[in-house]
Amino acid sequence: MKFFIDTANLSQIKEAYELGILDGVTTNPSLMAKEGIKSEEGVLKHYETICEIVDGDVSAEVISTDFAGMVEEGKKLAAIHPNIVVKVPMIKDGVKALKWFTDNGIKTNCTLVFSAGQAILAAKAGATYVSPFIGRIDDSSWDGVELIGQIAQIYTLQGFNTQILAASIRNALHIVRCAEAGADVCTCPLDSILGLLKHPLTDLGLAKFLEDANKMKAQMTVA
Numbered sequence: 001m002k003f004f005i006d007t008a009n010l011s012q013i014k015e016a017y018e019l020g021i022l023d024g025v026t027t028n029p030s031l032m033a034k035e036g037i038k039s040e041e042g043v044l045k046h047y048e049t050i051c052e053i054v055d056g057d058v059s060a061e062v063i064s065t066d067f068a069g070m071v072e073e074g075k076k077l078a079a080i081h082p083n084i085v086v087k088v089p090m091i092k093d094g095v096k097a098l099k100w101f102t103d104n105g106i107k108t109n110c111t112l113v114f115s116a117g118q119a120i121l122a123a124k125a126g127a128t129y130v131s132p133f134i135g136r137i138d139d140s141s142w143d144g145v146e147l148i149g150q151i152a153q154i155y156t157l158q159g160f161n162t163q164i165l166a167a168s169i170r171n172a173l174h175i176v177r178c179a180e181a182g183a184d185v186c187t188c189p190l191d192s193i194l195g196l197l198k199h200p201l202t203d204l205g206l207a208k209f210l211e212d213a214n215k216m217k218a219q220m221t222v223a
Contacts, residue, residue, distance in 0.1 A: 102126030
């Protein structure tokens, strides 16, 4: 399973990259605004900077909701760098745009997916990635990870090549469960990735090893 970081913060992207496990980045207008980037020129430049840091797919989201607008924006985004993936919402014109981008050799990420039916449409339109928002599904009192498993089963049975990109990840357990359910990619905040490192027995074991090592050093010094 690939690891993407869901942020526009350059320092967090660099930290995840330095771990040696980062495969890509996902962003959206809200994440860009959080970094104080508001102009179109600033957004395009920021995407370029991200692509210079990470050698992997970088999802860049369109803000238009009509077919022509999405295509125009997508072409501009795709021209920034070969690793750019155009992020398109799961709406009627979004599906049309997915097909247009596919036919013209532009990678896509279909976002705001909340059902298997939507995932089927995205795959039929040739989306490179489909992004089910599992955290938001959990918020509505359903199990988001179940949707990952359902989509994975359908894609396997039907031979779809679209990759399942689990989004709206809230914690480290989400990542583990998505891996079990068959997600191809997890995109999550840095805290969730770092959360995979944590276990109390690891901390206790390391403390014991260090304690014993210090005792050994003390004995060697006395000797």
